[in-house]
Amino acid sequence: MSAAVKYTLGRIGLFVVVVAALWPVDMDIFLKLILALLFSAAVSFFLLKGWRDEMAEEMAAAAERRRVEKERLRSALAGDDQSDSAPDDRPADEKS
Numbered sequence: 001m002s003a004a005v006k007y008t009l010g011r012i013g014l015f016v017v018v019v020a021a022l023w024p025v026d027m028d029i030f031l032k033l034i035l036a037l038l039f040s041a042a043v044s045f046f047l048l049k050g051w052r053d054e055m056a057e058e059m060a061a062a063a064e065r066r067r068v069e070k071e072r073l074r075s076a077l078a079g080d081d082q083s084d085s086a087p088d089d090r091p092a093d094e095k096s
Contacts, residue, residue: 003054
């Protein structure tokens with residue numbers, strides 16, 4: 001399971017737990033939801049630190065892969081990329 005999914009489900013789970021804990025308290029429903037959102041965000045900062053760091057690493061790795069691929073495509077489009085693994089399709093008289 002992806003770290004982003006784990007972290008998101010963890011945040012939602014904490015929110016649900018806090019809402020359930022506040023449910024018997026006699027106050028407006030919107031105030032309960034706002035308090036649950038704030039409290040669950042604060043608690044998740046400490047409890048879900050590992051999953052948040054794991055998600056950040058996955059996102060950084062994906063961004064780096066995209067950056068490298070983008071640079072590779074740009075150099076290929078500019079004609080700077082002469083890969084040894086790709087066959088040379090030019091006719092023999094044009095090869096130098």
